[in-house]
């Protein structure tokens with residue numbers, strides 16, 4: 547009988563009594579591995595024997611976390627990286643050649659879009675950015691660029707938590723023959739497994755839910771061996787390797803993935819429901835709520851809806867700042883997916899350098915807030931929001947709600 551996700555999170559990839567009968571996997575701090583004699587060297591170079599050679603190509607602690615991730619998603623192969631952006635850049639540069647074309651959806655992570663727009667042209671790789679959810683525009687881009695090598699989409703997306711239609715993306719992939727890469731950082735393997743829904747490669751910033759404690763940077767790519775091999779070859783040449791200490795911390799974080807994710811899903815639903823009932827809140831975006839524009843799609847593809855809740859205050863910019871500054875349990879800061887609740891103001895923290903018209907086009911309003919609940923008690927998170935909202939005057943229009 548296949549093991550459940552919690553059991554795999556704890557035991558997956560872990561060797562039995564790896565060192566001195568320890569229950570945990572040791573951290574092997576080494577950059578090089580020695581050979582007992584030249585027979586062993588020859589066995590290794592002629593590929594008769596698999597073993598470690600040099601830290602950039604592999605490490606026993608890192609190998610455990612890779613195996614755990616593979617087992618979590620029943621992926622044929624996986625690789626880990628020093629951060630999520632390395633998994634994005636290595637996946638694209640490992641799979642796409644000079645002269646080829648890719649398609650990316652327009653609400654992908656800001657640095658992913660920047661990478662496509664500014665860095666890929668230096669490698670002679672063209673990209674077309676299409677509106678998330680506009681499948682006609684995507685198909686137009688595919689028709690205009692025959693032989694498009696890769697399509698990269700995220701799900702859910704930031705900050706409005708749009709949900710990708712996996713069936714449509716997989717059908718387009720079957721028709722046009724590109725590699726479908728899904729960045730599923732906002733879902734985590736607990737809430738969605740895109741490889742089982744048609745994706746060829748799934749990418750994570752392990753910095754978020756996988757690590758789960760706001761204390762490491764990491765990335766992962768999972769998929770068919772033939773594809774991950776190409777990504778790994780690129781990474782083995784250019785760098786971006788996860789170090790042994792981080793690998794251990796990621797193993798440790800993954801062991802509680804199911805517990806943390808369930809708590810985050812529950813807390814976010816409680817916070818989202820509370821916000822939606824508040825007269826000083828104009829609109830809430832949480833895919834688990836029936837009011838979310840992609841709720842039906844989220845129910846189809848996800849088993850839980852994650853720890854991020856976005857909302858618009860019925861407030862001006864100064865009042866929005868007053869609300870944020872009043873937060874005590876929620877700490878002001880970027881990122882999400884850890885045990886600590888974080889709150890961010892996308893307009894200042896992520897888009898301050900954008901022209902106001904550009905921010906407007908992207909839907910980054912002055913009064914937009916994104917929060918990532920932690921594993922705290924929901925009542926304390928709600929009490930924190932409630933005291934923050936007392937800093938905002940009740941508007942006549944909002945009061946009529």
Ligand SMILES: Cc1ncc(COP(=O)(O)O)c(C=O)c1O
Pocket residue numbers: 629630631632634655700704729731732750751752753763764765881
């Ligand atoms: C969806 C998504 N992908 C990739 C990244 C990049 O991850 P990292 O910060 O670990 O490089 C982020 C970072 O916020 C992200 O939100």
